[in-house]
Amino acid sequence: MRTPPADRTRTGARVRTRPIPEATVARLPVYLRVLGELAAQQIQTVSSERLAEAAGVNPPKVRKDLSYLGSYGTRGVGYDVEYLVYQISRELGLTQDWPVAIVGMGNLGQALAGYKGFGERGFRIMALFDKDIERVGQTVSGLTIEHIDDLEGSLKEKDIRVAIVATPAQAAQETAERLVAAGVRSILNFAPTVLTVPDKIHLRQVDLSxxxxxxxxxxxxxxxxxxxxxxxxxxx
Amino acid sequence: MRTPPADRTRTGARVRTRPIPEATVARLPVYLRVLGELAAQQIQTVSSERLAEAAGVNPPKVRKDLSYLGSYGTRGVGYDVEYLVYQISRELGLTQDWPVAIVGMGNLGQALAGYKGFGERGFRIMALFDKDIERVGQTVSGLTIEHIDDLEGSLKEKDIRVAIVATPAQAAQETAERLVAAGVRSILNFAPTVLTVPDKIHLRQVDLSxxxxxxxxxxxxxxxxxxxxxxxxxxx
DNA sequence: AACTGTGAACGGGTTCACAGCC
DNA sequence: GGCTGTGAACCCGTTCACAGTT
CATH class of the missing domain: 1.20.5 (Single alpha-helices involved in coiled-coils or other helix-helix interfaces)
Structure with a gap:
């Protein structure tokens, strides 16, 4: 590459020239996980070949994917694990904290509230809600479950804009609507039903089955x- | 289509002419869910347009996807909901029962053991395992948790070839190896780590984050x- | 020598447009 | 008239091959 990094700011952040393909975005979390495991093993450098094997893809794909972020590798050497973790994290928006709410505190909601993988990525579970009076007031993972009727006030107070729906299917759509009304912009739905939300809301569906x-x-x-x-x- | 269905057996099963694209296979469960909801509302017929909207894709894609299964729609009318449910189920292998084991009975394992969506699709949770003596003997969703050391015997006895890994990350790889040794052929991994298994084993990874x-x-x-x-x- | 970065070739998947059928 | 089924065009993403760099 001859041209100097005119597309970089002085913090190393790349001014997006071309958008990162969706398919690549979906793989970045996988690379991040693998890199995290390598870092835990004190491994400092990794080649596209090793990274590819651990991530279950092929080496050219790794290189292409990473090249969308910028030229963060060293020819003849490989990628610096720690540096790459940082760059991918930044790209995914994980260098900032994301306050998150979970609605529906059944088994799944409780499992999600205690899921370590969220915290490691900057997702802070900040509020838990349930409809069931029996559950309200109980503590899960250090948080007190609030009643669903306090949803709007609590979310606004805590400035939460990302929420996880883990309610039973029949309550999910209503929950989503309340979340949207309360200013939530991204919803991750674990309830086994198809949700309808306004176009501007980011919605992703996880169907465990x-x-x-x-x-x-x-x-x-x-x-x-x-x-x-x-x-x-x-x-x- | 002029040619008579020479590629059909008399049960309506299509003799696979061309393999179904992977991308289509991954969408069939989504259609199945939507169709299930329509059926619950007593809706008998659905157009590709309505189905597409509910599934979050566009109409031509629905038609193309469904056409890989065979010509199960009626021009000018749409698709018969119930019939389509059956055809997709058969294609996915859901008209038979699949005995399934879950290893790791923490919050997530318990949530999965109670997840209704599995049973509706023919997945029968038949065995639960944990390493923790405290948990062994407890009942979850009507099943008694067995000790991990009984894994091999129990799986073989029950002829279980599909297993879900819901252990902590550090135990997942060892668990997977024991499962494979015990004759398991398909593994669904929820543990937040990358697993390595022999090529012949089907492995899918679910990363909640x-x-x-x-x-x-x-x-x-x-x-x-x-x-x-x-x-x-x-x-x- | 080793390994990245990337234009170019390739291929699978998506979309289109319309023929076919009810 | 309405909606499916599908070849063909198109496009995104993958793979390849090699130039570029340490």
């Missing part, structure tokens, strides 16, 4: 093959 | 715009 269904699809194929084989083998 | 990180990325953009503007900066 989707991955299992995908596994079943591929497993079924094999099973099919196997059984046929077992019934009079020939194919291996 | 990945989606939140993706949300943060897009949220940051907006916020960035906002704050820059607020700070009086000229660049937009």
């Amino acid at each position: 989707v991955e299992l269904q995908i596994l079943a699809f591929y497993e079924q194929r094999n099973a099919g093959k196997k059984r046929t084989a077992a019934a009079g083998d020939g194919a291996h | 990945v989606e939140l990180q993706i949300l943060a990325f897009y949220e940051q953009r907006n916020a960035g715009k906002k704050r820059t503007a607020a700070a009086g900066d000229g660049a937009h």
